[in-house]
Amino acid sequence: MRLENVWLRYHRRGPWVLRGVDVRIGPGEVAVVLGRNGVGKSTLLQVAAGVLRPGRGRVSDRPGRVGWVPERFPADQPFTVARYLTGMARVAGLGRSAADDAVTAWTDRLGLARFRAVRLPELSKGTAQKVGLAQAILRPPGLLVLDEPWEGLDAATRELVPELIDEVLAADGAVLVSDHRGETVRLPGARRWTVADGALTEETPSADEAVAVVEVAVPASRVAGTVARLRADGHQILRVRPDAAPPARPAAPPIRPAGELAPERSGGTDAMVEPATGEAR
Numbered sequence: 101m102r103l104e105n106v107w108l109r110y111h112r113r114g115p116w117v118l119r120g121v122d123v124r125i126g127p128g129e130v131a132v133v134l135g136r137n138g139v140g141k142s143t144l145l146q147v148a149a150g151v152l153r154p155g156r157g158r159v160s161d162r163p164g165r166v167g168w169v170p171e172r173f174p175a176d177q178p179f180t181v182a183r184y185l186t187g188m189a190r191v192a193g194l195g196r197s198a199a200d201d202a203v204t205a206w207t208d209r210l211g212l213a214r215f216r217a218v219r220l221p222e223l224s225k226g227t228a229q230k231v232g233l234a235q236a237i238l239r240p241p242g243l244l245v246l247d248e249p250w251e252g253l254d255a256a257t258r259e260l261v262p263e264l265i266d267e268v269l270a271a272d273g274a275v276l277v278s279d280h281r282g283e284t285v286r287l288p289g290a291r292r293w294t295v296a297d298g299a300l301t302e303e304t305p306s307a308d309e310a311v312a313v314v315e316v317a318v319p320a321s322r323v324a325g326t327v328a329r330l331r332a333d334g335h336q337i338l339r340v341r342p343d344a345a346p347p348a349r350p351a352a353p354p355i356r357p358a359g360e361l362a363p364e365r366s367g368g369t370d371a372m373v374e375p376a377t378g379e380a381r
């Protein structure tokens with residue numbers, strides 16, 4: 101999809117919020133839209149999603165199915181969660197029984213099962229946000245647009261967001277995410293677009309950025325938590341191996357360039373965790 105020289109303002113004589121934005125995103129790519137409050141991130145996402153039409157310029161090659169998660173889900177609608185989501189699944193083109201299956205699966209996954217019969221206006225803000233997330237992914241979108249997706253969500257659902265993004269990318273979808281709080285550390289490999297003064301600039305990652313492999317020994321009982329934390333911090337886990345011997349603990353553990361892993365030791369009870377970069381998570 102490409103935004104070609106996109107200009108947008110909300111009122112005829114109002115200030116331009118976007119000025120000549122030119123950018124493209126391809127299948128399997130994720131871009132994070134950064135910038136201070138009020139700079140135009142939501143506006144850009146809505147243009148990408150097709151919710152707003154540019155005043156000048158155009159959007160070309162937008163995928164057929166777009167999932168849009170607005171910053172604030174409009175919960176003032178007279179439906180129950182199940183009724184609303186089933187309707188959205190039907191709008192997305194699913195048949196009756198596929199729509200029912202998708203609603204059951206996603207409400208289970210997002211912890212919404214007990215709210216299926218609750219009316220949207222009666223939901224808490226965070227629960228309503230989850231409904232907003234569910235409606236966008238009931239049918240895998242070719243473009244998923246997430247406006248500040250971490251806002252208002254509980255910890256379990258926040259952890260789920262990168263997973264959902266990965267699933268869309270794995271199916272060759274593209275993902276746009278806005279973020280004014282730097283949560284994007286959870287999305288390794290994401291492109292970074294910054295909006296300022298109506299213009300968009302892309303941060304180019306340096307090609308020769310050095311990569312290192314760090315070996316970490318943790319008690320076996322804490323492997324799962326450590327792996328989860330490292331992933332949440334954007335590190336990639338190469339492998340986890342049980343270690344038979346108590347690790348020799350060097351005063352200053354060596355750091356090796358990627359590809360030069362230390363030989364495995366034998367004996368002991370700890371587990372070895374090797375976070376690194378360079379492969380898909």
Ligand SMILES: Nc1ncnc2c1ncn2[C@@H]1O[C@H](COP(=O)(O)OP(=O)(O)OP(=O)(O)O)[C@@H](O)[C@H]1O
Nearest residue numbers: 110117135136137138139140141142143144171280
């Ligand atoms: N419906 C609207 N009518 C008029 N002006 C609007 C409208 N929506 C947004 N704006 C204005 O457009 C500018 C960009 O707003 P936008 O919501 O895109 O910013 P943002 O970067 O997403 O902000 P935040 O980080 O606070 O979510 C702001 O000056 C805002 O006041």
